[in-house]
Amino acid sequence: MAHPRDIARSALSNAVSYSTLSVSPTATFHSPTANFHSPTAGSQPGSFAGSSFAYRPGPQRQLKPFNTEDIKILLLENVNETGRNILKGQGYQVEFLKSSLPEPELIEKIRDVHVIGIRSKTKLTAKVLAEAKNLLVIGCFCIGTNQVDLEYAAKHGIAVFNSPFANSRSVAELVIAEIISLARQLGDRSLEMHRGTWNKVSAKCWEIRGKTLGIVGYGHIGSQLSVLAEAMGMNVIYYDILTLMAIGTAQQVPTLEHLLEQADFVTLHVPETPETKNLISTKQFEHMKTGSYLINASRGTVVDIPALIKAMRSGKVAGAALDVYPNEPAANGDYFTNDLNTWAEDLRGLNNIILTPHIGGSTEEAQRAIGVEVAEALVRYINQGITVGSVNLPEVTLRSPGIEDEDRARVIYIHRNVPGVLRKVNEILAEHNVDKQISDSKGDIAYLMADISNVKTEDIKEIRDNLDALSSRIITRVLY
Ligand SMILES: NC(=O)C1=CN([C@@H]2O[C@H](COP(=O)(O)OP(=O)(O)OC[C@H]3O[C@@H](n4cnc5c(N)ncnc54)[C@H](O)[C@@H]3O)[C@@H](O)[C@H]2O)C=CC1
Ligand SMILES: O=C(O)CCC(=O)C(=O)O
Numbered sequence: 001m002a003h004p005r006d007i008a009r010s011a012l013s014n015a016v017s018y019s020t021l022s023v024s025p026t027a028t029f030h031s032p033t034a035n036f037h038s039p040t041a042g043s044q045p046g047s048f049a050g051s052s053f054a055y056r057p058g059p060q061r062q063l064k065p066f067n068t069e070d071i072k073i074l075l076l077e078n079v080n081e082t083g084r085n086i087l088k089g090q091g092y093q094v095e096f097l098k099s100s101l102p103e104p105e106l107i108e109k110i111r112d113v114h115v116i117g118i119r120s121k122t123k124l125t126a127k128v129l130a131e132a133k134n135l136l137v138i139g140c141f142c143i144g145t146n147q148v149d150l151e152y153a154a155k156h157g158i159a160v161f162n163s164p165f166a167n168s169r170s171v172a173e174l175v176i177a178e179i180i181s182l183a184r185q186l187g188d189r190s191l192e193m194h195r196g197t198w199n200k201v202s203a204k205c206w207e208i209r210g211k212t213l214g215i216v217g218y219g220h221i222g223s224q225l226s227v228l229a230e231a232m233g234m235n236v237i238y239y240d241i242l243t244l245m246a247i248g249t250a251q252q253v254p255t256l257e258h259l260l261e262q263a264d265f266v267t268l269h270v271p272e273t274p275e276t277k278n279l280i281s282t283k284q285f286e287h288m289k290t291g292s293y294l295i296n297a298s299r300g301t302v303v304d305i306p307a308l309i310k311a312m313r314s315g316k317v318a319g320a321a322l323d324v325y326p327n328e329p330a331a332n333g334d335y336f337t338n339d340l341n342t343w344a345e346d347l348r349g350l351n352n353i354i355l356t357p358h359i360g361g362s363t364e365e366a367q368r369a370i371g372v373e374v375a376e377a378l379v380r381y382i383n384q385g386i387t388v389g390s391v392n393l394p395e396v397t398l399r400s401p402g403i404e405d406e407d408r409a410r411v412i413y414i415h416r417n418v419p420g421v422l423r424k425v426n427e428i429l430a431e432h433n434v435d436k437q438i439s440d441s442k443g444d445i446a447y448l449m450a451d452i453s454n455v456k457t458e459d460i461k462e463i464r465d466n467l468d469a470l471s472s473r474i475i476t477r478v479l480y
Contacts, residue, residue: 071115072092072114073114073116073378074095074113075094075117076100076116076122077098077121078097080370081371082368082372083139084371086376090383095109099331100118100121100122101122102330107128110132113134114136117139118140119140120358129149129158137381138160139161139377140161140162140391143168144271146299160393161374161381162389163374167360167369169366175221176225179208179234181321182354183207187353204318208233209234211264211265212237212262214253214259214262214265215236215237216238216266217238217270217298219240219269222240223247226246230249235249237258237262241275257287266295268295268296272298272301272302278304279303280302280304280308281307282307285311294320295321300322300328305341308320309343309350313350320350322353322355325358328340329357336348377390385410386398387447393414394446394447396440398410401451407454408453409455409478409480410449410451410480411463413449413450413473413476414445414446414475421472428467429463437451
């Protein structure tokens with residue numbers, strides 16, 4: 001018996017209507033530049049703002065198997081208007097909420113939608129996704145994707161996209177500000193003045209010139225930070241599980257301990273994974289230099305906060321800046337207290353600690369660029385089935401048929417990666433002319449895309465039904 005998800009999705013891909021012709025859709029495979037300022041560019045159907053790679057010059061047909069207004073999108077967590085405008089410009093139904101939702105409300109809403117857009121707070125667990133019977137695709141309007149059960153999503157043919165580096169610069173700049181602020185105890189001095197106290201001190205206040213910055217995780221953010229820190233006269237060392245090319249005169253060190261023993265400032269830029277949980281805990285604080293500083297703008301689980309509190313009380317750590325926490329409030333105005341994290345009051349009572357509400361990527365430039373990048377990826381996936389940039393499905397693309405190419409259809413078949421599938425699929429497609437075909441796999445999941453010609457509207461149902469009947473099938477979509 002067909003799963004309700006499949007029936008709902010089938011309803012979309014069975015609707016037989018040739019879509020209107022549009023201007024040339026081109027593809028953006030790189031983050032738009034950070035100074036992208038046009039909230040409306042790219043909002044017209046089939047055009048993509050900030051495109052850096054147009055893979056077919058002439059006019060192309062926009063492939064859609066449905067009426068665009070049937071597509072329901074839920075955007076949570078105040079997704080930037082650049083993204084909202086692109087999705088609305090396609091004619092999709094877009095519901096926009098400023099905050100994340102408690103799980104019961106999320107489950108209620110996710111049942112109904114084909115697309116969900118989130119940022120870092122909304123947890124799309126297997127339990128939540130199991131209720132999302134219509135869901136085709138998830139857009140994470142941020143870098144991190146740890147909040148989504150990527151494996152469950154892939155196994156159920158739900159694509160996940162993110163914006164891999166549009167906010168990296170914003171995070172790196174925040175960290176530079178924090179390094180100086182901690183070295184000069186700016187947070188404490190400012191707080192004292194706000195309370196009416198003049199406290200002019202130089203003891204244990206330092207220049208950052210000549211100090212060593214230890215970067216844990218030398219990816220997009222870590223390497224960007226490396227450049228900025230060197231420009232300010234710091235020596236940079238980094239630790240990463242991968243061997244990575246050093247930028248400038250930075251040096252990779254072989255172990256985390258080497259880094260902790262040498263660094264005056266330790267800053268964390270790793271993803272949330274089982275390996276990075278409590279990456280910095282009691283043992284690691286022991287390795288740190290007395291009077292050094294810790295900055296965490298990665299994920300809250302990476303630092304053992306009770307251990308940090310002890311290390312700061314003992315003077316081992318002279319200051320810290322935290323932007324992320326194991327449990328974060330759902331919305332602005334909510335409280336950050338012991339109800340959320342049992343140690344919150346102790347943390348707030350420490351000296352020289354900068355606490356920010358997960359604002360590392362919160363700049364106008366970053367949010368605008370992320371809005372464009374993720375919304376464009378969603379449009380490409382919904383309208384053309386292109387998975388380039390997906391974090392959980394194989395990355396597959398084909399150039400779209402031109403407007404003159406009639407009687408064409410694009411078959412998308414997401415399936416379990418088991419032997420013999422291609423043969424069976426090609427038997428089904430054999431009655432038509434297969435113009436182009438591409439297939440790729442990622443672990444247990446494979447994604448096949450074929451553009452076929454010589455297809456009549458009445459053939460489409462048969463193709464779908466035959467593909468749906470294969471035991472390897474996860475999702476079938478036919479776009480035309
Ligand atoms: N505070 C904020 O607003 C923001 C926070 N973030 C967080 O920052 C994290 C890092 O971002 P990017 O630099 O863009 O990621 P990235 O993927 O470009 O780089 C992460 C680096 O960490 C390394 N790594 C992974 N596990 C490691 C381990 N156990 N030990 C040492 N190195 C390890 C990887 O090899 C990689 O080089 C994101 O995953 C996200 O969680 C990202 C953007 C904004
Ligand atoms: O600004 C946000 O919503 C989340 C930023 C972040 O942590 C990320 O991009 O991974």
